[in-house]
Amino acid sequence: MSLFWRIFGLNALVLITATALLLGPITVSTPVLVTEAAVLTAGLAAMLIANAALLRVGLAPLQRLTRAMTTTDLLRPTARLTPGGHGEIAELITTFNTMLDRLEAERATSAARALSAQEAERRRIAQELHDEIGQTLTAVLLELKRVADHAPPPVGEEIRQVQETTRASLEEIRRIARRLRPGVLEELGLTSSLKALAGEFSTPGLTVRAHIDAHLPPLDHNTELVLYRVAQESLTNTARHAGATRVDLDLHRTSAGVRLRVRDDGHGTGGAAEGAGIRGMRERALLIGADLTLAPGPDGGTEVRLTIPTHSGRP
Known part of the structure; x- marks a missing residue:
């Protein structure tokens, strides 16, 4: 009826x-x-x-x-x-x-294509930065050194200052290239890449401590890439906006898979709307069937937690 x-x-x-x-x-x-x-x-x-x-x-x-x-939010699937x-x-x-x-x-399919294209574009830009601009600046450094060795003392000192500025620019370009294309992830694996990422974000005002489980289950390349990108985006947000002095990056095995946790002691999100970076993390999490939560930490600050189920995640 x-x-x-x-x-x-x-x-x-x-x-x-x-x-x-x-x-x-x-x-x-x-x-x-x-x-x-x-x-x-x-x-x-x-x-x-x-x-x-x-x-x-x-x-x-x-x-x-x-x-x-x-x-309903497609980035936060719920029970039907x-x-x-x-x-x-x-x-x-x-x-x-x-x-x-x-x-x-459909969103998962389109997001997978977009993120795949994004990673390919990052690799291309990183390669060009390394091969083109990096080599050009290296040649400039060598030429400046040659000129400084033959220049009068006052001029030589100024040229050496230009050398240091150029060298700093070269290091910055290499750092950007490493962030765009995590070569250490492909060459040394997830554990080494996360430890290197923690070291890269550690500064005199911000201490990043990485705690990686030594017995993680086997993970495919896409899962490792999502873990790395979520950790990278979380640390970037902390360094830029949180005003934190300490960050703990934990990756450990669970009964169902693996869990990544990035916790800081900053001032939290303050109820601000989620930006493109966080929504990008949610899209990456959906690609591998993971669950991403963003909540206040137990002692203040912000805690990002990525839980990834795996078939081999037995204790």
């Missing part, structure tokens, strides 16, 4: 019952007596209450569906609604669940 006919039938049942009562034990005099007016008023109130209760019960699944529609009600309502909820499945699958 359609929603229209169900609502119509409920209203008709209430009205037919009221009419039967008026034609049976309840009658109305002319003029209307006070007791009869009271009975009619009570009957009308009972009909309205019964109608409202029946409609609320019948339309409750639609209210649940409305709440789900307003709170259980089809409730009858007829069109149950069919509508089932269709909504199917639509969510399709949207999440």
